[in-house]
Amino acid sequence: MGAVLIVDDQEDLRFSLAKVVEKQGYCVTTAANGKDALDALRSTLVDLVFLDIGLPDADGIELIGAIKEIGDDIDIVMLTGINEAKTAVASLRAGAVDYIVKPFDLIEFKAILNRILQTRLMRKKAGLLHREIGVGTILGTSPPMLRVKEAIEMAAQVDSAILITGETGTGKELAARAIHESRTGQNGVFVKVDCGTLSSNLMESELFGYDKGAFTDARSEKKGLVEVANGGTLFLDEIGNLPIDLQPKLLRLIEESTFRRVGGLKDIQVKIRIIAATNAELEEQIDQGKFREDLYYRLNVVPIALPPLRDRGEDVLLLADFFLQELQRELKKNLQGFTPEARIKIVQHDWPGNIRELRNIIEREVIFNKSGWLAMSGLTFESQMTAMKKEPLPSLKEMERQYIKKVLNAVNNNKSKAARILGISRTTLRDSL
Ligand SMILES: Nc1ncnc2c1ncn2[C@@H]1O[C@H](COP(=O)(O)OP(=O)(O)OP(=O)(O)O)[C@@H](O)[C@H]1O
Numbered sequence: 001m002g003a004v005l006i007v008d009d010q011e012d013l014r015f016s017l018a019k020v021v022e023k024q025g026y027c028v029t030t031a032a033n034g035k036d037a038l039d040a041l042r043s044t045l046v047d048l049v050f051l052d053i054g055l056p057d058a059d060g061i062e063l064i065g066a067i068k069e070i071g072d073d074i075d076i077v078m079l080t081g082i083n084e085a086k087t088a089v090a091s092l093r094a095g096a097v098d099y100i101v102k103p104f105d106l107i108e109f110k111a112i113l114n115r116i117l118q119t120r121l122m123r124k125k126a127g128l129l130h131r132e133i134g135v136g137t138i139l140g141t142s143p144p145m146l147r148v149k150e151a152i153e154m155a156a157q158v159d160s161a162i163l164i165t166g167e168t169g170t171g172k173e174l175a176a177r178a179i180h181e182s183r184t185g186q187n188g189v190f191v192k193v194d195c196g197t198l199s200s201n202l203m204e205s206e207l208f209g210y211d212k213g214a215f216t217d218a219r220s221e222k223k224g225l226v227e228v229a230n231g232g233t234l235f236l237d238e239i240g241n242l243p244i245d246l247q248p249k250l251l252r253l254i255e256e257s258t259f260r261r262v263g264g265l266k267d268i269q270v271k272i273r274i275i276a277a278t279n280a281e282l283e284e285q286i287d288q289g290k291f292r293e294d295l296y297y298r299l300n301v302v303p304i305a306l307p308p309l310r311d312r313g314e315d316v317l318l319l320a321d322f323f324l325q326e327l328q329r330e331l332k333k334n335l336q337g338f339t340p341e342a343r344i345k346i347v348q349h350d351w352p353g354n355i356r357e358l359r360n361i362i363e364r365e366v367i368f369n370k371s372g373w374l375a376m377s378g379l380t381f382e383s384q385m386t387a388m389k390k391e392p393l394p395s396l397k398e399m400e401r402q403y404i405k406k407v408l409n410a411v412n413n414n415k416s417k418a419a420r421i422l423g424i425s426r427t428t429l430r431d432s433l
């Protein structure tokens, strides 16, 4: 994927360029002036901007700066007039990657468009772009996360089905999308199915479709999601909820890449990547007779287990900073950051809802914030409560010690890092232990 913004006050040009971008399979937004352009950039993630140098309300060069402030890895290509060669050079200095001189033909435009977006895709694959979380880049540098990323890379290279496990909010869907992206690139769709929402009958026709006359209401044939996903990825979320009588059909799909529609007489061949996810213990469900063992083994050829956030060390701070920036952009806020105490609270908290919980709490804080500094006040109560439930209230010194130990633990015993997070010197840190 790639998202493009076209900024030009000339309506027909905007229109024809947008058409080209769409035809190439990318997302496109347009804006007729500088203000709308900046608004659009704040509310959506954009990879590439084509920017007219002479807008009615803004100076092109200044706009480059404003755009880079919104996202410093947004690529900008200037659209300049024949007499604006000087400004074109100045815009390159200001951070644009290229320029096209008007009037240009659409072939030239298409070449630049593809070149830049392809390069971005490669950079993204190499892990150099971190902004597009939804589309492939998974944040995290803790050892368990590095192992997961390795597993994802490996998984992406083989055709077998994949089982992603992990607590709620650990990023299972994100991982599935990352696998999809790194494998299929821009081709193929990602079809998500929640396995627990429908009754067995409905689920069967939803997944596999039906032929005309399959049942009373089936007046015409209907493609199921499996057919829709052909050439791409079928993501089976909460696979543990898949009704047991449908499981053999899925097994056959995985093993032979064929299936039959409901009421259908012929086998249909498809080429899809199957990724299943669950936050339940499938072994337990097997023992209870709710999940087929053979299906489990088929899915579990390449297991990917996402660690809970509390086991991901300093990733939690990395993610917190990332979400803070992202949310500020989304909610158009300009805050100072987390207070040192807030950072400790973030490290200390157990995060039962994992990354989703982290993002939600930060969102709430950003929305209600008045002072400019985020105190993560939502966390105090919870963490004290859990601390009190676990053990009798320790002395202040002891509490401080435990605190420091937790932070140390979270940063893999890196004392300088812990001291930095705690806002104390390394000596004080050592003396307090
Ligand atoms: N490593 C990561 N970097 C950045 N954002 C992440 C990461 N992992 C998860 N997220 C974000 O956290 C949220 C939850 O992730 P996701 O929906 O993938 O979790 P899940 O495991 O499918 O949860 P559930 O079991 O509740 O469906 C999403 O907004 C996702 O974009």
Ligand SMILES: [Mg+2]
Binding pocket: 172, 173, 237
């Ligand atoms: Mg999910």
